[in-house]
Amino acid sequence: MPTDGDRALDFLKKLSFPRLGGSQEEKKAAEMIAEELRSIGLEPRLEEFEVWSYANPYAKVEVLEPYTAEIEASALGLSGSTPPGGIEAPLKYIETGTVEFINDVEGCITLATGNGGAKGYERSKKKGVLGRILIGRQGAGLFNLAVNSFQFERFGKLPSAWIRYEDGLDLIRKGATKVRLIVSQDEFKSMSRNVVVDIPGTSEPEEIILIGAHYDSVYDIDGAHDNAAGSATILEMARHFAAHPARRTLRFVWFGTEELGLKGSWAYIERHADELKKHVFMVNVDVAGSIIGTNNASVMASDKVLNYLDVMGKEYGIGLSARSSIYSGDCIPLGYKGVPSVTFARGGGGPIHTKADTACDIDAKHLAMLGDFVLDFTVRMANSVTFPFPREIPESIRRQTREYIENAGKVLDEGADKK
Numbered sequence: 001m002p003t004d005g006d007r008a009l010d011f012l013k014k015l016s017f018p019r020l021g022g023s024q025e026e027k028k029a030a031e032m033i034a035e036e037l038r039s040i041g042l043e044p045r046l047e048e049f050e051v052w053s054y055a056n057p058y059a060k061v062e063v064l065e066p067y068t069a070e071i072e073a074s075a076l077g078l079s080g081s082t083p084p085g086g087i088e089a090p091l092k093y094i095e096t097g098t099v100e101f102i103n104d105v106e107g108c109i110t111l112a113t114g115n116g117g118a119k120g121y122e123r124s125k126k127k128g129v130l131g132r133i134l135i136g137r138q139g140a141g142l143f144n145l146a147v148n149s150f151q152f153e154r155f156g157k158l159p160s161a162w163i164r165y166e167d168g169l170d171l172i173r174k175g176a177t178k179v180r181l182i183v184s185q186d187e188f189k190s191m192s193r194n195v196v197v198d199i200p201g202t203s204e205p206e207e208i209i210l211i212g213a214h215y216d217s218v219y220d221i222d223g224a225h226d227n228a229a230g231s232a233t234i235l236e237m238a239r240h241f242a243a244h245p246a247r248r249t250l251r252f253v254w255f256g257t258e259e260l261g262l263k264g265s266w267a268y269i270e271r272h273a274d275e276l277k278k279h280v281f282m283v284n285v286d287v288a289g290s291i292i293g294t295n296n297a298s299v300m301a302s303d304k305v306l307n308y309l310d311v312m313g314k315e316y317g318i319g320l321s322a323r324s325s326i327y328s329g330d331c332i333p334l335g336y337k338g339v340p341s342v343t344f345a346r347g348g349g350g351p352i353h354t355k356a357d358t359a360c361d362i363d364a365k366h367l368a369m370l371g372d373f374v375l376d377f378t379v380r381m382a383n384s385v386t387f388p389f390p391r392e393i394p395e396s397i398r399r400q401t402r403e404y405i406e407n408a409g410k411v412l413d414e415g416a417d418k419k
């Protein structure tokens with residue numbers, strides 16, 4: 001029961017254009033997916049939700065003392081804007097940007113390798129940081145990433161910009177003590193949407209297996225690996241199940257606005273709260289297609305799933321690395337509500353979240369390599385006489401899931417994950 005790698009690649013290429021959550025381009029991508037589903041006789045629903053989005057981001061860093069230099073930068077989306085002339089302030093390197101390093105920073109611009117999560121964000125605001133410069137990963141160029149709206153809604157704006165790893169190293173080595181940071185962008189509320197379609201089960205329609213992939217990208221990046229590839233992969237799966245319905249109900253969800261804080265999956269669990277008990281499992285595909293790469297499965301479910309995938313991976317001989325781990329994606333809100341999941345990813349190309357995430361290092365063969373495996377795994381589960389896996393998530397994964405959500409800045413509703 002193979003997927004059609006060539007057809008998936010065609011669709012992936014069509015979908016490989018910038019499609020930031022809340023943008024017109026994201027809406028166009030949702031309509032393209034819906035149109036494709038209609039062409040195979042399915043009736044998708046577009047489930048809308050409100051998001052924060054942004055446009056026209058601009059950033060620049062100028063070194064003022066003890067030497068002068070201009071450094072190319074990219075604005076951290078949704079982090080606000082400085083006054084037009086920028087902010088001039090002492091520069092302070094604070095390592096990872098996590099709370100323990102945020103001391104004696106009042107009136108400073110901080111330099112760090114990460115945004116320090118919600119706690120780092122909150123402490124930076126409290127301690128009087130004026131702006132932040134974030135250092136990208138080695139070899140990854142400039143990131144086009146945004147801050148989660150949970151953070152600025154709680155703690156306020158903090159204008160921030162990304163610079164390249166090499167430039168960050170240079171600032172520290174040369175001992176830059178004073179910089180000017182300029183950040184500008186237009187921020188606005190907008191609508192995003194999940195594309196949802198059901199293929200009812202033939203004998204256990206009350207048991208729902210959710211098949212998910214986010215279809216949005218980060219700002220001004222094609223997002224071919226992340227995640228036009230996953231979107232095209234689950235579209236192939238929808239074609240299969242449309243022609244061969246399973247015992248259980250398959251619900252396909254192309255999530256919007258994942259890159260701005262999993263907004264599509266948070267909207268989904270709210271909208272479908274009454275139904276979540278029927279969700280027996282989630283299969284998520286996030287990042288795929290890379291010619292050079294490795295196949296991975298992050299299991300947020302019982303070790304029985306882990307063992308099964310390990311055995312099945314060996315059957316297929318695709319070097320599948322399955323491990324018990326949370327995955328930074330739409331599986332998080334579902335896991336928080338008790339829905340076990342596995343996220344499949346084929347990484348290696350890209351790097352994701354940079355301009356290099358294009359279709360040029362993806363091919364049909366490697367799209368189908370993971371696609372065939374995920375389809376077969378899902379077919380087995382969906383057609384099992386007795387559902388093979390308990391609806392359980394190990395406590396360590398539950399704890400990491402809660403920590404992930406707190407780190408993103410969302411306030412946990414107590415006991416919500418105990419349902």
Ligand SMILES: [Zn+2]
Pocket residue numbers: 214226227258286287329
């Ligand atoms: Zn992704």
